[in-house]
Amino acid sequence: xxxxxxxxxxxxxxxxxxxxxxxxxxxxxxxxxxxxxxxxxxxxxxxxxxxxxxxxxxxxxxxxxxxxxxxxxxxxxxxxxxxxxxxxxxxxxxxxxxxxxxxxxxxxxxxxxxxxxxxxxxxxxxxxxxxxxxxxxxxxxxxxxxxxxxxxxxxxxxxxxxxxxxxxxxxxxxxxxxxxxxxxxxxxxxxxxxxxxxxxxxxxxxxxxxxxxxxxxxxxxxxxxxxxxxxxxxxxxxxxxxxxxxxxxxxxxxxxxxxxxxxxxxxxxxxxxxxxxxxxxxxxxxxxxxxxxxxxxxxxxxxxxxxxx
Amino acid sequence: xxxxxxxxxxxxxxxxxxxxxxxxxxxxxxxxxxxxxxxxxxxxxxxxxxxxxxxxxxxxxxxxxxxxxxxxxxxxxxxxxxxxxxxxxxxxxxxxxxxxxxxxxxxxxxxxxxxxxxxxxxxxxxxxxxxxxxxxxxxxxxxxxxxxxxxxxxxxxxxxxxxxxxxxxxxxxxxxxxxxxxxxxxxxxxxxxxxxxxxxxxxxxxxxxxxxxxxxxxxxxxx
Numbered sequence: 001x002x003x004x005x006x007x008x009x010x011x012x013x014x015x016x017x018x019x020x021x022x023x024x025x026x027x028x029x030x031x032x033x034x035x036x037x038x039x040x041x042x043x044x045x046x047x048x049x050x051x052x053x054x055x056x057x058x059x060x061x062x063x064x065x066x067x068x069x070x071x072x073x074x075x076x077x078x079x080x081x082x083x084x085x086x087x088x089x090x091x092x093x094x095x096x097x098x099x100x101x102x103x104x105x106x107x108x109x110x111x112x113x114x115x116x117x118x119x120x121x122x123x124x125x126x127x128x129x130x131x132x133x134x135x136x137x138x139x140x141x142x143x144x145x146x147x148x149x150x151x152x153x154x155x156x157x158x159x160x161x162x163x164x165x166x167x168x169x170x171x172x173x174x175x176x177x178x179x180x181x182x183x184x185x186x187x188x189x190x191x192x193x194x195x196x197x198x199x200x201x202x203x204x205x206x207x208x209x210x211x212x213x214x215x216x217x218x219x220x221x222x223x224x225x226x227x228x229x230x231x232x233x234x235x236x237x238x239x240x241x242x243x244x245x246x247x248x249x250x251x252x253x254x255x256x257x258x259x260x261x262x263x264x265x266x267x268x269x270x271x272x273x274x275x276x277x278x279x280x281x282x283x284x285x286x287x288x289x290x291x292x293x294x295x296x297x298x299x300x301x302x303x304x305x306x307x308x309x
Numbered sequence: 310x311x312x313x314x315x316x317x318x319x320x321x322x323x324x325x326x327x328x329x330x331x332x333x334x335x336x337x338x339x340x341x342x343x344x345x346x347x348x349x350x351x352x353x354x355x356x357x358x359x360x361x362x363x364x365x366x367x368x369x370x371x372x373x374x375x376x377x378x379x380x381x382x383x384x385x386x387x388x389x390x391x392x393x394x395x396x397x398x399x400x401x402x403x404x405x406x407x408x409x410x411x412x413x414x415x416x417x418x419x420x421x422x423x424x425x426x427x428x429x430x431x432x433x434x435x436x437x438x439x440x441x442x443x444x445x446x447x448x449x450x451x452x453x454x455x456x457x458x459x460x461x462x463x464x465x466x467x468x469x470x471x472x473x474x475x476x477x478x479x480x481x482x483x484x485x486x487x488x489x490x491x492x493x494x495x496x497x498x499x500x501x502x503x504x505x506x507x508x509x510x511x512x513x514x515x516x517x518x519x520x521x522x523x524x525x526x527x528x529x530x531x532x
Contacts, residue, residue: 084462088509110469113461113479124462131466132509147509165470170491173468176504180466184506192470239471239478 001217005141007104007159008076009048011309012282013188013217018275019282020303021078021190021219022294023050026061035066038291039075045298047306048076048105050190050284054085057117064094068101078161079103082111087127088136088147095140099156107161107190108133131184134160138185160185164218165192166203167242175206182216189216190284193223193234195266196242197273204279213279220274223286224293225263228252264293264300271301310429311339311403312436313346313422315354322361324419325399328369332395333358333421334388334410335375336402343436346401346422348375354401354421379406385413427458444514444521450502452493459486465507 003014012019022045024038039049049070053063067077079098081091098106110130114122128136137160139145144155162181166174178189194200200220207213225231228251235243247266254262267285274280283303287293298304325331333355341347355373362369374391376384379402385392392398392414400407401421411418426438441458447465448455457463461479468487471478475488494500512518 110462110464113471115461115479126463127512128509129462129464129466129507130469131506135506135509163470168468168470168472169474169485170468170472170488173491173503177466177468180504180506184466239473 003159005104005157005159006102007048007157008309009078009105010159010187012047012307015307015309017282017307017309018280018303019048019188019217019219020046020298020306021048021050021282021284022046022291023052023078023080023284023286024066024291025052025055025289026063026066028058028060030061032066032069035061035069036073039070039073041291042294043073043075045295045304045306046285048078050078050080050107053080053082053109053111054117055080055112057084057112057114057119059118064097064103067098067103071101071103076105077103078105078107080107080109081133082109083126083128083130083133084111084114084124087125091128091133091136092140092146095137095156095158096152099154099158104157104159105161106137106158107163108137108186109163130162131181134162134181134184134186159187161188161190162186163192164189165240166194166200167192167196168240171199171203174203175210175212178207178212178216179210182212186216188281189218191218191221192240193221193286194270194274195234195247196244197270199242200274201277204277208279213281217281218279219282219284220270220277220280221284221286222267222270222297223288224267224290224297225251225259226290227256227259227263228254230263264297267297268300271297271303275302310342310427311405312343312425312428312438313340313401313403314343314425315345315350315401315422316420318357318361321354321399321419321421322358322365325358325397326362326365326367326369328397328417330394330396331358331369331371331399332391332397333371333373333399333401334379334392335373336377336379336400336406337375338378340401340403340422342430344434346403348373351375351401351421354399358399375401380409382413385410441515443510443512444518445511447507447510450505450507452490452497452499452502454486454489454493456486456490459484459489465510 001014003010051063051066067079070077108130141158144152231248234241333351335348335351337348352373359371397417399419399421403424407420427440428436428438431437472485477483477485
């Protein structure tokens with residue numbers, strides 16, 4: 001694999017290293033201090049930082065503005081873009097806006113339903129879905145065309161990614177759905193948080209059987225648990241999340257003040273096991289409002305220092 | 310059919326209370342099937358509003374009537390006199406009937422229902438949405454189940470990552486349309502169809518393209 005864009009994330013993967021990404025949620029206000037601090041905390045331990053797009057449908061500063069902020073700090077952002085809030089005019093426009101600032105990574109998502117957030121009475125757009133957004137990005141980058149057919153002056157150069165949830169139902173189409181995303185143009189994949197490693201490995205086997213791991217770079221998604229309560233919440237309340245009973249039990253059996261440490265230990269063990277899984281090309285560490293733990297996890301996972309590419 | 314749900318009595322009362330002669334006017338086709346706006350329901354609603362008027366000590370005459378369909382001119386002929394009598398009409402038709410009446414008569418025509426969706430009678434008293442009239446039917450590609458009407462994100466290449474045990478991420482009471490599609494494609498032996506990417510949809514035949522109109526010149530000339 002050779003890098004086709006200036007994306008650092010793509011170059012790290014192309015050079016055969018395990019890539020490491022993390023993510024930060026923009027603030028619910030206009031003060032940039034906090035997001036700058038979050039980025040500073042993790043910048044030396046990751047290759048790129050995803051900036052979420054109104055995650056869980058709660059209004060925040062837009063992903064693009066924060067990606068530009070990271071860019072001005074000399075960091076590598078991954079622009080997350082959901083199809084929930086914008087039609088194809090706005091999506092293409094924002095892709096160009098990102099390219100204007102030489103942002104070279106995009107993650108195409110459909111987004112959580114608005115009923116989860118603070119605007120449950122709002123419309124959702126879904127003019128395109130996540131796969132069609134991928135196709136749009138590829139069209140704009142590879143052919144230099146708008147959806148409407150016109151040429152783009154200085155087309156964007158995007159390393160385009162998508163999410164995959166190996167744990168959602170129905171399980172039997174989860175590999176097929178990844179194949180569709182690859183066909184739509186996904187160059188990298190960041191998976192849903194992995195707690196059920198056996199099931200993930202079963203999915204990866206299906207992925208390898210179809211050679212999909214050679215067509216897209218699969219990054220294993222991990223979120224360290226802060227407590228047994230969080231594990232129970234993720235298990236029971238978060239759609240599409242698979243938290244095995246033994247993970248909940250392991251945390252619950254740990255004294256309360258040590259549960260966070262145990263959660264991090266589980267995360268590190270997962271990295272070590274997943275590094276051995278053929279086709280896993282990197283890790284996406286989503287430490288939700290816990291960015292300060294990312295460096296320690298990356299170091300203990302044997303993923304530090306990050307390569308210079 | 311078009312499914313509707315009667316508005317709360319309080320809201321209807323607030324709407325009509327300033328009038329002296331009110332006609333509650335039923336529509337005996339779609340909204341009669343879901344037992345919300347038919348001529349029988351109009352009669353019941355009229356008597357409830359009469360009771361309300363009495364309770365409130367408001368001097369008001371309320372009558373009821375109805376026709377087969379408020380969305381076609383021909384049906385109105387027999388009830389012209391009743392409509393003429395009223396100084397306001399509370400129509401229990403869907404939004405189409407209400408607007409059609411308003412175009413015909415220079416007096417207030419108020420909606421008695423909230424028009425809810427295009428749906429089916431799943432069982433007596435249970436109605437569920439099936440179609441959003443997007444103007445470009447894709448049911449041939451999706452095993453006869455519509456992701457536009459039945460997926461909360463109208464995902465064309467589903468299911469999304471929120472599908473759990475056959476249910477949608479928005480509620481355990483809502484079926485995941487894409488689980489239904491996959492089940493159906495399997496039943497029909499058409500799972501190979503699943504892997505075809507659904508093309509970016511042309512929404513110009515949908516609401517997005519502006520108010521829609523269908524003209525059948527052949528039928529026009531015959532009549």
